[in-house]
Amino acid sequence: MFEICFTRRYSMSHRLYSLKDSRCFVPHGHNEFVKVYLSRPENDALDGDTNMMAPFDTLKKTWHQWVDNHLDHSLHLSDKDPLIGFFRDNEPENLAHLLVTPGDPTTEALAACLFAKINAFLNDLGLGIVCRRLEIEETPTNTVIFHGDPDKALCTDSYPGPARPWWKRADMSINDLA
Numbered sequence: 001m002f003e004i005c006f007t008r009r010y011s012m013s014h015r016l017y018s019l020k021d022s023r024c025f026v027p028h029g030h031n032e033f034v035k036v037y038l039s040r041p042e043n044d045a046l047d048g049d050t051n052m053m054a055p056f057d058t059l060k061k062t063w064h065q066w067v068d069n070h071l072d073h074s075l076h077l078s079d080k081d082p083l084i085g086f087f088r089d090n091e092p093e094n095l096a097h098l099l100v101t102p103g104d105p106t107t108e109a110l111a112a113c114l115f116a117k118i119n120a121f122l123n124d125l126g127l128g129i130v131c132r133r134l135e136i137e138e139t140p141t142n143t144v145i146f147h148g149d150p151d152k153a154l155c156t157d158s159y160p161g162p163a164r165p166w167w168k169r170a171d172m173s174i175n176d177l178a
C-alpha cells in the first residue's frame with residue numbers, strides 16, 4: 001500500500017481552561033507541525049502511465065490553504081472558555097481567528113478535529129483517497145498521533161455548535177461562532 005505524507009507548519013496559541021492550577025491555563029503558544037498520511041484503500045494499483053495516486057498539488061492544495069490562512073496564528077479555546085465571550089463583546093472582528101474545540105484545546109482534541117477536517121476536504125475530491133493517520137508535533141518533545149474515528153474520540157455532548165461542526169465541513173471555518 002502507498003501512503004503519501006504531507007507536512008505543514010503553523011503557529012498557534014491556546015489555553016487549557018480545565019487545568020486551572022496549571023501553567024497551561026495561561027494562554028501560550030507553539031510552533032506546531034501537522035503530518036497527514038493519505039492512502040487509497042480500495043484501489044492501490046498504479047496505472048502504468050501517470051503512476052500517481054493523484055498529483056500532490058491536487059491532494060494538498062485546499063488543506064494547505066486552510067492551514068496557512070486559517071489555522072496559522074489562530075487562538076484555540078474550549079467551547080466553555082469565557083474568553084470567547086470577551087472576544088464577542090470587545091473584539092468581534094477577531095472571532096474568526098478563534099479555533100474552538102469541544103472541551104479543552106489539547107493536542108489530542110486538535111488532532112481529532114484536524115483528522116476530520118482533512119477527510120472532509122478529501123471526500124470532496126471524490127478520488128477515494130483518505131487520511132488514515134495524522135500527527136501533530138506540539139513541541140520538539142511532544143507529538144500526538146491520531147487514527148480512527150473522530151466521532152468516537154471527541155466528546156461533543158455539550159458543544160453548542162451545529163450537528164455538522166466546523167471540523168466536519170469542507171470549508172475554511174475553524175469555529176461555529178458566526
Ligand SMILES: Nc1nc2c(c(=O)[nH]1)N=C([C@H](O)[C@H](O)COP(=O)(O)OP(=O)(O)OP(=O)(O)O)CN2
Nearest residue numbers: 014016024028105106107108109138139140141142
Ligand atoms: N495530554 C496532553 N498534555 C498536555 C498538553 C496536551 O495537549 N495534551 N499540552 C500541554 C501544554 O500545551 C504545554 O505547553 C506543553 O507541554 P509540556 O510537556 O509542559 O511542554 P515542555 O516543552 O515544557 O516539555 P519538555 O518535556 O520540558 O520538553 C501540557 N500537557
